[in-house]
Amino acid sequence: MAEQYWQKELETAPRAEIEALQLKRLKETVEREYAKVPIYRERMDSTGVRPEDIKTLDDIRRLPFTVKQDLRDTYPYGMFAVDMKDVVRLHASSGTTGKQIVVGYTANDLSVWANLIARQLTAAGIGKDDFMQVAFGYGLFTGGLGLHDGAQLVGTTVIPISTGNTARQLTVLKDFGATAICCTPSYAMYLAESAEAAGIVGDLKLRAGIFGAEPWTEEMRRQIEAKLHIKAYDIYGLTEVMGPGVSYECSCQKGMHVNEDHFIVEIIDPDTCEPVPDGEYGEIVYTSLTKEAFPVIRYRTRDIGMITREPCACGRTFARMSKPRGRTDDMLIIRGVNVFPSQIETVLINLGYAPNYQIIVDRVNNLDTFEVRVEISDENFDDSVAALAAREKKITEAMRSLLGIGPKITLVNPRSIARSEGKAKRVIDLRKLTD
Numbered sequence: 522m523a524e525q526y527w528q529k530e531l532e533t534a535p536r537a538e539i540e541a542l543q544l545k546r547l548k549e550t551v552e553r554e555y556a557k558v559p560i561y562r563e564r565m566d567s568t569g570v571r572p573e574d575i576k577t578l579d580d581i582r583r584l585p586f587t588v589k590q591d592l593r594d595t596y597p598y599g600m601f602a603v604d605m606k607d608v609v610r611l612h613a614s615s616g617t618t619g620k621q622i623v624v625g626y627t628a629n630d631l632s633v634w635a636n637l638i639a640r641q642l643t644a645a646g647i648g649k650d651d652f653m654q655v656a657f658g659y660g661l662f663t664g665g666l667g668l669h670d671g672a673q674l675v676g677t678t679v680i681p682i683s684t685g686n687t688a689r690q691l692t693v694l695k696d697f698g699a700t701a702i703c704c705t706p707s708y709a710m711y712l713a714e715s716a717e718a719a720g721i722v723g724d725l726k727l728r729a730g731i732f733g734a735e736p737w738t739e740e741m742r743r744q745i746e747a748k749l750h751i752k753a754y755d756i757y758g759l760t761e762v763m764g765p766g767v768s769y770e771c772s773c774q775k776g777m778h779v780n781e782d783h784f785i786v787e788i789i790d791p792d793t794c795e796p797v798p799d800g801e802y803g804e805i806v807y808t809s810l811t812k813e814a815f816p817v818i819r820y821r822t823r824d825i826g827m828i829t830r831e832p833c834a835c836g837r838t839f840a841r842m843s844k845p846r847g848r849t850d851d852m853l854i855i856r857g858v859n860v861f862p863s864q865i866e867t868v869l870i871n872l873g874y875a876p877n878y879q880i881i882v883d884r885v886n887n888l889d890t891f892e893v894r895v896e897i898s899d900e901n902f903d904d905s906v907a908a909l910a911a912r913e914k915k916i917t918e919a920m921r922s923l924l925g926i927g928p929k930i931t932l933v934n935p936r937s938i939a940r941s942e943g944k945a946k947r948v949i950d951l952r953k954l955t956d
C-alpha cells in the first residue's frame with residue numbers, strides 16, 4: 522500500500538490515543554468557532570457554555586446542535602470561520618431537500634479532504650497503476666471534484682468524465698481501460714445493465730467501484746459486484762460536513778470507518794436528542810475537528826445509522842458506521858407504519874428483481890395508498906397475465922411479512938422507470954402535494 526496514505530499507526534491506534542487526539546482538536550475547534558462564528562458564540566452564550574468547559578470528550582454534549590436551517594438562515598457566508606480571501610473553493614448541496622446551501626474550503630481544507638479520499642482509495646487497493654473513471658457529477662456537487670482530487674493525489678490516471686451519456690461512459694470504460702469507477706450506486710447499476718445489454722462486460726478491466734451519495738442496500742452491492750465483476754466499496758459524506766470521505770469502507774466491507782482524526786460521530790435519538798448506545802439505530806451527528814473555512818459543531822445529518830467501536834478485522838480501530846438506512850425525511854409513514862425505501866429494495870433483490878423501483882404514496886378518502894412499481898428485466902419478462910399477477914402477489918406478501926403492510930405491486934416493462942445519472946428518485950409522495 523502507498524505508505525503515506527495508509528497511516529497504520531494512526532488508523533490502528535488504541536482508542537484512548539484516538540480519543541486524546543480528538544479531545545485536543547475539539548478544544549481547538551470550539552475555541553476557533555466561538556471566536557469566529559457569531560451563531561456558535563450566541564448559542565453557547567445563551568446556554569452558558571464556554572470553550573474552556575470542554576474538558577472531556579463527553580462534554581461535547583454540552584454544545585448546541587447545528588441543523589440545516591441554520592445554514593439557510595445564515596446563507597450564504599454567515600457560518601464561515603475565515604476571511605473570504607482564504608476561501609479557495611465553494612460547493613453547494615445538491616438540493617435534494619429544499620433550498621440549496623453553500624460551504625467553503627481553505628487550501629488546507631482541500632488538502633485534508635484529498636488526503637482522506639486518498640486514504641480510502643489506498644484501503645481499496647487503488648493507486649498509481651489504476652485508471653479511475655470519476656462518474657460523479659462535477660460542479661457544485663461535492664462528489665466529482667472530491668473524488669477527483671483524492672484520485673489524483675494517489676496517482677491514479679483520472680478520467681474526469683462526470684455524469685451522463687451512458688453510451689459514452691461505456692465506450693470510455695472500455696477503450697481507456699478503466700480499472701476503477703466512482704458514481705452513485707443506482708447509476709452503477711444502470712451502467713452494469715447497459716454494459717450487459719451491449720455485451721461488453723467481458724471487455725472491461727474494472728475491478729473496483731467506489732459508490733455513495735445515496736442509500737443502497739447490501740443486496741444491491743452484491744448485484745453490482747456480480748454484474749460488473751468488481752468489488753464495490755461504500756463511501757459516505759455530506760456537503761455540510763465536507764463531502765464524500767467522512768467515512769469509508771475498508772476491504773472487509775463491514776461498515777464504514779469514520780475518519781475520527783478529523784470528525785467526531787455521535788448517534789442520537791432524533792426525538793429526545795439523547796445519545797443512543799453503540800449498535801442501535803439513531804440519527805447521525807457529526808462535528809468537524811480540523812475544518813477551517815466551514816467548521817461544524819454537532820451537525821444533525823438527518824441520516825439514520827448506527828456505529829460500532831469494536832476493532833475491525835482489517836486492524837483499524839476507527840469507529841465504523843453502518844450503511845445509513847436513509848434519512849429521517851425519507852422515512853415514509855404509511856397508514857401509521859414506518860417504511861424505508863431500503864426495506865423495499867431488500868425484498869425485491871431477494872426475490873430476484875433488479876433494484877429498479879419506484880414507491881408511490883397517495884391519500885384517497887383519508888386513507889393512504891401504497892404502490893410499488895417494479896421493473897421486470899428482459900430475462901424474467903413474461904407475457905402471461907396470470908403469471909404476472911402471481912408474481913405481483915408474491916412480492917406483496919413478502920413485503921407484508923417484513924413491513925406489516927402490503928403494497929400494491931405493479932410490474933412494469935424493462936427500462937420503463939426513469940434512470941438518474943446522480944441520485945435516484947425512489948419515492949413519489951403525492952400526499953405532500955395535498956397536505
Ligand code: ADP
Pocket residue numbers: 614615616617618662663732733734735736737755756757758759760761822824844845847848
Ligand atoms: P443533498 O443533501 O442535497 O442530497 P449531499 O450531496 O450533500 O446533498 O448529500 C449528502 C447526503 O447523501 C447524506 O446526508 C446522505 O443522506 C446521502 N448519502 C451520502 N453518502 C451515502 C451513503 N454512502 N449511503 C447512504 N446515503 C448516503
Ligand code: ZN
Pocket residue numbers: 771772773778833834835836837
Ligand atoms: Zn476495517
